[in-house]
Amino acid sequence: MPTIHHTAIIEPGTEIDDDVTIGPYCVIGPQVRLGAGTVLHNHVTLSGLTTIGFDNEIFPFAVLGAAPQDLKFDGEPTRTIIGDRNQIREHATIHRGTIGGGGVTRIGDDNLLMVAAHVAHDCHVHDHTVIANSVMLAGHVIVHSGASIGGGAGIHHFATVGRLSFVGALGRISKDVPPFMMVEGHPAIVRAVNTMGLVRRGFPERTIDALKIAHRMLYRDGQPANEAMEELEERYPHIPEIQELIGAVRRSGQGTYGRFREILRRDNKFRAPAR
Numbered sequence: 187m188p189t190i191h192h193t194a195i196i197e198p199g200t201e202i203d204d205d206v207t208i209g210p211y212c213v214i215g216p217q218v219r220l221g222a223g224t225v226l227h228n229h230v231t232l233s234g235l236t237t238i239g240f241d242n243e244i245f246p247f248a249v250l251g252a253a254p255q256d257l258k259f260d261g262e263p264t265r266t267i268i269g270d271r272n273q274i275r276e277h278a279t280i281h282r283g284t285i286g287g288g289g290v291t292r293i294g295d296d297n298l299l300m301v302a303a304h305v306a307h308d309c310h311v312h313d314h315t316v317i318a319n320s321v322m323l324a325g326h327v328i329v330h331s332g333a334s335i336g337g338g339a340g341i342h343h344f345a346t347v348g349r350l351s352f353v354g355a356l357g358r359i360s361k362d363v364p365p366f367m368m369v370e371g372h373p374a375i376v377r378a379v380n381t382m383g384l385v386r387r388g389f390p391e392r393t394i395d396a397l398k399i400a401h402r403m404l405y406r407d408g409q410p411a412n413e414a415m416e417e418l419e420e421r422y423p424h425i426p427e428i429q430e431l432i433g434a435v436r437r438s439g440q441g442t443y444g445r446f447r448e449i450l451r452r453d454n455k456f457r458a459p460a461r
Contacts, residue, residue, distance in 0.1 A: 187204060188202045188203070188204060188205065188206040188207070188208065188220075189206070189207045189208070190202075190206075190207075190208045191208060191209050191210045191211075191212070191228075193210045193211050194208045194209070194210065194211065194212040194213075194214070195211075195212070195213045195214070196208070196212075196214045197214065197215055197216040198216055199216030199217060200214050200215070200216060200217075200218050200219075200220070201218070201219040201220065202219075202220045203220060203221050203222040203223075203224075204222055205222045205223050206220045206221075206222065206223070206224050206225075206226075207224075207225045207226065208220075208226045209225075209226055209227045209228040209229075209230070210228040210229070211228050211229045212226050212228065212229065212230045212231070212232075213230075213231045213232070213233075214231075214232045214233075215232060215233040215234060215236070215251070217234060217235045217236065218232045218233070218234075218236045218237075218238070218251065219236070219237045219238065220232075220238050221237075221238055221239040221240040221241075221242070221270070222240050222241075223240050223241035223242075224238055224239075224240065224241060224242045224243070224244070225242070225243045225244070226244050227243075227244065227245050227246045228246050229246045229247050230244050230245075230246065230247070230248050230249075230250075231247075231248070231249045231250070231252070232250050232251055233249075233250075233251045233252055234251035234252065234253070234264070234265070234266060234282045235251070235263060235264065235265040235266070235282065236250055236251030236265070236266040236267075236268070236282070237265070237266070237267050237268065238250070238268040239268060239269045239270040239271075239272075239295075240270040240271070241270055241271045242268060242270065242271065242272045242273075242274065243272075243273050243274070244274045245273075245274065245275045245276045245278075246276050246277075247276055247277045248274050248275070248276065248277065248278045248279070249278075249279045249280075250266060250268065250274070250279075250280045251266040251280070251281075251282050252279065252281050252282070253281065253282065254281045254282060254283070254284050254306065254307030254308075254325070255281065255306065255307070256284050256307055256325065258284065258286065258453065259284050259307075262284070262285045262289070264282045264283040264284055264285065264289040264290065264291075264307075265282055265283060265289060265290045265291070266280055266281070266282040266283070266290070266291045266292075267290055267291070267292045267293070268280070268292075268293045269292075269293060269294045269295040269296075269297075269313070270295045270296070271295055271296045272293060272295065272296065272297045272298070272299070273297070273298045273299070274299045275298075275299060275300050275301045275303070276301045276302070277301055277302045278299045278300075278301070278302065278303045278304070278305075279303075279304045279305070280293065280299075280304075280305040281305070281306055281307045282307065283307050283308045284307045284308055284325075286308075286451075286452045286453055287307060287308025287325060287326050288308060289308075290308070290310075291305065291306075291307055291308055291309055291310075292309075292310045292311070293305065293311045294311060294312045294313040294315075294331070295313045295314075296313055296314045297311060297313065297314065297315045297316075297317070298315070298316045298317065299317045300316075300317060300318045300319045300321075300337070301319045301320070302319055302320045303317045303318070303319065303320065303321045303322075303323075304321070304322050304323060305317075305323045306322075306323055306324050306325040306326075306327070306343075307325045307326075308325050308326045309323050309325065309326065309327045309328070309329070310327075310328045310329070311323075311328075311329045312328075312329060312330050312331040312333075312349075313331045313332075314331050314332050315329050315331065315332065315333050315334065315335075316333075316334040316335070317329070317335050318334075318335060318336050318337040318338075318339075318355070319337040319338070320337055320338045321335045321336075321337065321338065321339050321340075321341070322339070322340045322341065323341045324340075324341060324342055324343035324344075324345075325343045325344075326343050326344045326447060326451070327341050327342075327343065327344070327345050327346070327347070328345075328346045328347065328447065329341075329347040330346070330347060330348055330349040330350075330351075330365065331349055331350070332349055332350040332383065332387065333347045333348065333349065333350065333351045333352070333353070333363075334351075334352050334353070334383065335347065335353040336352075336353055336354050336355030336356070336357065336370075337355045337356070338355055338356040339353050339354070339355060339356060339357040339358075339359060340357070340358055340359065341353075341359045342359060342360045342361075342445065344445045344447040344448040344450070344451060345359055345360070345361065345362055345363070345445050345447070346362040346363065346434075346438075346445070346446060346447055347359070347362075347363045348362070348363050348364050348365030348366065348367070348431075348434050349365040349366070349430070350365060350366050350380060350383050350384060350387065351363045351364065351365055351366060351367050351368070351369070351380055352367075352368040352369070352380040352383055353368075353369055353370070353374065354368065354369065354370025354371070354374070354377075355370075356372070357369060357370050357371060357372065357374040358371070358372045358373045358374055359373075359374050360373050360374075360443065360444070360445075361373075361374075361438065361443065361444030361445060362434065362437070362438040362441070362444060362445055362446055364376060364431055364434050364435055364438075365427070365430055365431055365434050366379060366380055366384065366397050366427060366430075366431060367379060367380060367401065367431075368380050375405075376401070376404075376405045378401065379394065379397045379398050379401050381394060381398075384397070389427075392425075393425055393427055396422050396425050396427070396428055397427060397428065397431065399418075400414075400418050400422075400428055400431055400432075403417065403418060404418075404431075404435065411435065411439070415432045415435065415436065418432060419432060
């Protein structure tokens, strides 16, 4: 049986698995589903069509599934989906999707969202990411697995943060972040390979060395990007991380303002709210 504090407000229709703990003064809406082993500390708010998986821990004053901060949103039945084993810390906010963005905001498995992190509508955060204090993800952002985003960084809407990349604290991210790279600054630029992150995850030395060469050719030597990518493809055909990096760089170049996913947006005009 779940453990539910007597001060919690749980509306009829909520689905709560066994072994869920709900602390004091939590407020849970009628279309929320909570998976086994999940713990809500005090003052957590869950609303909308929100599904939360197994063994998550959600800390005080977090708000999940609230309506998006999008003036085009008109109450459509969009969703928030949270995977398993995530830690969502105090005052974090995750807003549900919009029809224009596919209708789902999704958090994968084994992520850490620190204090006051904000995940806007239609974002997809994959697995094993670290999103530090006061990070702001604008709408439609994708954060790939293993990425780390430093405190106070702001990620522009429709940007992509690549796999196992590192975003420095207070960075202004207006373009896609390449996989395996470190970016920082205002606006952020690529500074180096995320060597420490790759070592911690057991990447072989030859892969890291190849990525360092790719970084130098793409971002330091002044060589035209197309020439550098062709040379890297020929030199490292059997290192998938090099191919992944090249693919990401090419996609970003095809996008608008360095953001590949910007070309996918369905609305370029502001729609005033109905009066």
